[in-house]
Amino acid sequence: MRIALFITCFNDTMFPRTGRAVTELLERLGHTVEFPQAQTCCGQMHFNTGYRPETLPMVRRFAEVFAGYDAVVAPSGSCAGMVRDHHRVVAAQYGDTALTEAVDQVAPTVYELSELLVDVLGVTDVGAYFPHRVTYHPTCHSLRMLRVGDRPLRLLRAVKGIDLVELPAADSCCGFGGTFALKNADVSNAMLADKMRHVLDTGAEYLCAGDNSCLTHIGGGLSRLRTGVGTMHLAEILASTEGDTR
Amino acid sequence: MSDRDNVVWLGTPAFPEAARAALADTRLRANLRRATATIRDKRLAVTAELDDWEELRERAAAVKRHTLRHLDHHLLRLEEAVTAAGGTVHWAADAAEANAIVTRLVQATGESEVVKVKSMATQEIGLNEALADAGIRAYETDLAELIVQLGGDRPSHILVPAIHRGRSEIREIFLREMGDWGRPAPDGLGDDPRDLAEAARLHLREKFLRCKVAVSGANFAAADTGTVVVVESEGNGRMCLTLPDTLITVMGIEKVLPAFADLDVFLQLLPRSSTGERMNPYTSLWTGVTEGDGPQDFHLVLLDNGRTATLADEVGRQALSCIRCSACLNVCPVYERTGGHAYGSVYPGPIGAVLTPQLVGVENTASLPFASTLCGACYDACPVKINIPEVLVHLRAEAVEAKRRSRLLPTAEALAMKAAGWVMSSPKGLAAAHRLAALGARLVARDGLIGSLPGPPARWTGTRDTPAPAQESLRAWWRRTKAVNETQGRTTAEEEGRR
Numbered sequence A: 001m002r003i004a005l006f007i008t009c010f011n012d013t014m015f016p017r018t019g020r021a022v023t024e025l026l027e028r029l030g031h032t033v034e035f036p037q038a039q040t041c042c043g044q045m046h047f048n049t050g051y052r053p054e055t056l057p058m059v060r061r062f063a064e065v066f067a068g069y070d071a072v073v074a075p076s077g078s079c080a081g082m083v084r085d086h087h088r089v090v091a092a093q094y095g096d097t098a099l100t101e102a103v104d105q106v107a108p109t110v111y112e113l114s115e116l117l118v119d120v121l122g123v124t125d126v127g128a129y130f131p132h133r134v135t136y137h138p139t140c141h142s143l144r145m146l147r148v149g150d151r152p153l154r155l156l157r158a159v160k161g162i163d164l165v166e167l168p169a170a171d172s173c174c175g176f177g178g179t180f181a182l183k184n185a186d187v188s189n190a191m192l193a194d195k196m197r198h199v200l201d202t203g204a205e206y207l208c209a210g211d212n213s214c215l216t217h218i219g220g221g222l223s224r225l226r227t228g229v230g231t232m233h234l235a236e237i238l239a240s241t242e243g244d245t246r
Numbered sequence B: 001m002s003d004r005d006n007v008v009w010l011g012t013p014a015f016p017e018a019a020r021a022a023l024a025d026t027r028l029r030a031n032l033r034r035a036t037a038t039i040r041d042k043r044l045a046v047t048a049e050l051d052d053w054e055e056l057r058e059r060a061a062a063v064k065r066h067t068l069r070h071l072d073h074h075l076l077r078l079e080e081a082v083t084a085a086g087g088t089v090h091w092a093a094d095a096a097e098a099n100a101i102v103t104r105l106v107q108a109t110g111e112s113e114v115v116k117v118k119s120m121a122t123q124e125i126g127l128n129e130a131l132a133d134a135g136i137r138a139y140e141t142d143l144a145e146l147i148v149q150l151g152g153d154r155p156s157h158i159l160v161p162a163i164h165r166g167r168s169e170i171r172e173i174f175l176r177e178m179g180d181w182g183r184p185a186p187d188g189l190g191d192d193p194r195d196l197a198e199a200a201r202l203h204l205r206e207k208f209l210r211c212k213v214a215v216s217g218a219n220f221a222a223a224d225t226g227t228v229v230v231v232e233s234e235g236n237g238r239m240c241l242t243l244p245d246t247l248i249t250v251m252g253i254e255k256v257l258p259a260f261a262d263l264d265v266f267l268q269l270l271p272r273s274s275t276g277e278r279m280n281p282y283t284s285l286w287t288g289v290t291e292g293d294g295p296q297d298f299h300l301v302l303l304d305n306g307r308t309a310t311l312a313d314e315v316g317r318q319a320l321s322c323i324r325c326s327a328c329l330n331v332c333p334v335y336e337r338t339g340g341h342a343y344g345s346v347y348p349g350p351i352g353a354v355l356t357p358q359l360v361g362v363e364n365t366a367s368l369p370f371a372s373t374l375c376g377a378c379y380d381a382c383p384v385k386i387n388i389p390e391v392l393v394h395l396r397a398e399a400v401e402a403k404r405r406s407r408l409l410p411t412a413e414a415l416a417m418k419a420a421g422w423v424m425s426s427p428k429g430l431a432a433a434h435r436l437a438a439l440g441a442r443l444v445a446r447d448g449l450i451g452s453l454p455g456p457p458a459r460w461t462g463t464r465d466t467p468a469p470a471q472e473s474l475r476a477w478w479r480r481t482k483a484v485n486e487t488q489g490r491t492t493a494e495e496e497g498r499r
Helices: A009-014 A016-028 A044-049 A052-065 A077-093 A097-109 A113-120 A140-145 A151-157 A185-202 A212-224 A234-239 B015-023 B026-048 B053-069 B071-084 B095-109 B120-125 B127-133 B143-150 B167-181 B193-210 B236-242 B260-274 B307-311 B316-321 B327-331 B333-338 B349-360 B377-381 B388-406 B412-424 B427-444 B474-481 B483-498
Strands: A003-005 A071-074 A110-112 A133-136 A163-165 A206-209 A230-233 B088-092 B113-116 B137-140 B213-216 B220-222 B227-232 B246-252 B282-287 B297-303
Touching: A003 A016, A009 A016, A009 A212, A009 B427, A009 B474, A016 A234, A016 B474, A044 A052, A044 A077, A044 B388, A044 B412, A052 A077, A052 A097, A052 B412, A071 A077, A071 A097, A071 A113, A077 A097, A077 A110, A077 A140, A097 A110, A110 A113, A113 A151, A113 A234, A133 A151, A133 A185, A140 B377, A151 A163, A151 A234, A185 A212, A185 B015, A185 B333, A206 A212, A206 A234, A212 A230, A230 A234, B015 B333, B026 B260, B026 B327, B026 B333, B053 B071, B053 B260, B053 B316, B071 B088, B071 B220, B071 B297, B088 B095, B095 B120, B095 B127, B095 B213, B095 B246, B095 B297, B113 B193, B113 B236, B120 B127, B120 B246, B120 B297, B127 B137, B137 B143, B143 B167, B143 B193, B167 B193, B193 B236, B213 B236, B220 B260, B227 B236, B227 B260, B236 B282, B307 B316, B307 B349, B316 B349, B316 B388, B327 B333, B327 B349, B327 B377, B333 B349, B349 B377, B349 B388, B377 B388, B388 B412, B412 B427, B427 B474, B474 B483
Parallel strands: A003 A071, A071 A110, A133 A163, A133 A206, A206 A230, B088 B297, B113 B137, B113 B213, B213 B246, B246 B297
Antiparallel strands: B220 B227, B227 B282
């Protein structure tokens, strides 16, 4: 099976460790991962902020770069959702039928990490070891766009040593929302405050999620308040093994 | 633009500013948190009871889709059926026309006061104010609308317009204002909900018994029979719909249903989605005029007021499927914290953010489509499956385009987006931007964290520490550690393909 890693622009520059974790994890499970160097961005920020013409080149590039793989894995629910749900909308809006067809070919091969592991590779116990108290925030786009359901939790429950605690009001948005956090900074902060309160209530050492954008927002607040609660992408916990000193 | 003054409240600042003020209102926050949490939990419990809930949603969405596609046809059928049953149908293109029709109809009765059933359509057109200008007093009889009217306030929720008020505030309003409008509040009125309801009951009863004209909205109207439906909880609507001699109903044209039998679906969905009840206490249905029973003069005013224009938008038109249940407001994390007034419109919350800009033009309400994190909770809760996030994003694009058209020079945001789009469309651009960001971060970061920064970045950094960009991007790491293997892998695959 040919698996390509779509790292997403945000992870590429800010959290390459998440990309390395995805790679380590999949290689440990016996798969080969390819990284097309021509990849860039899914265009979500432009699309969700109303900049459609600027989104088009990114949609076109994605369809070209990731054509022909059996599976494309993205360690981000919202970027995977952007490709699967919205690339077609952009292609169709500009009346580009060739691009629409290309998008229709590639979009169904794009998976968020937990989907790839559970649905495509058929694994829930990835042989990870992470002896810490962890709570999981499901992130809105994983939950309500991709409908990943309890797949991430099934993967986490199978991690040895983990003390997984339920996050109260887990399905409430954290208040990030991309450019929302800038355009509506006050509301974003009000939502962040409640999310942090729920995280702190769990007594968790680490907050885990499948999207580093939400984690940057919540973790940024947790850090500013010096709560000592860390954030970790799902891939990083799943990549951890007994030999790690994390 | 008098027709626009009512859907949106002129003078309300853009959403971010209005929200900022609302967020600082401790009492408002507490009232909203309590009320939305209660309704949310009730709704979840009663929708979970039905095995066919998703099927009902699908059917409702399909009926609405069909109706909107053939709206002209069904409206003409409705007119015919209502007329045949002894009612009179009027067509109003906008708020001014609708207000003029209702005013004329009331004046024709010789009366100078009307009782009102809770109605969003009459809020939308500012009917009470228009009637007041003509010397006609309109009394709101829905308990929450009464609280809003007595308080000289604006509704902040579609279903529970006084959701922003706590019981102690309601007590104060009743004590202060009821005397000016009729029977004063009883001496020594407490803030127990039962006592407050009793005070409202006594205050309203004299109006029910006295007024000869009622004005209502409509939840549904069946085109085949001409039957109009009002769904409510208190029975005050039923009083208005049965006691007066004249009944005037103002209804948005999108409320028509092809057949009476369609109510089967909607009367299951609406109460469960709105108040979280299996069935609402009062469902009033009337067909034209029935001799010797109820109002003997019935008028149905069909209101367009921007709906036909909305219908022309292939993505946006789904907002016209709305049955005004408010489920999207109650589950919205933004609404829960800001309340309805921040939206500056009679239609607040997620549905307001997609409906208001379409009714009055997105260029007039450009901040509303952005008043959402796109979390999708509204779409999941909507009983008629309006894809609110989809419409929000669609309207955001329209708002950006409208701004592009109206300006000679692009906005700072547009320039930034253009530059970002350019960078993000090219691997080399992205790599260069990363190197620049990593370098810049070195200057401001301490121990790998970027703290508070002055100027516009403060919107983010004011409350959040941000990790500095990694020194080595994944792209660079891959090239350094894996590129050779990958090239080999590809060659092998290509060779295999040839074989």
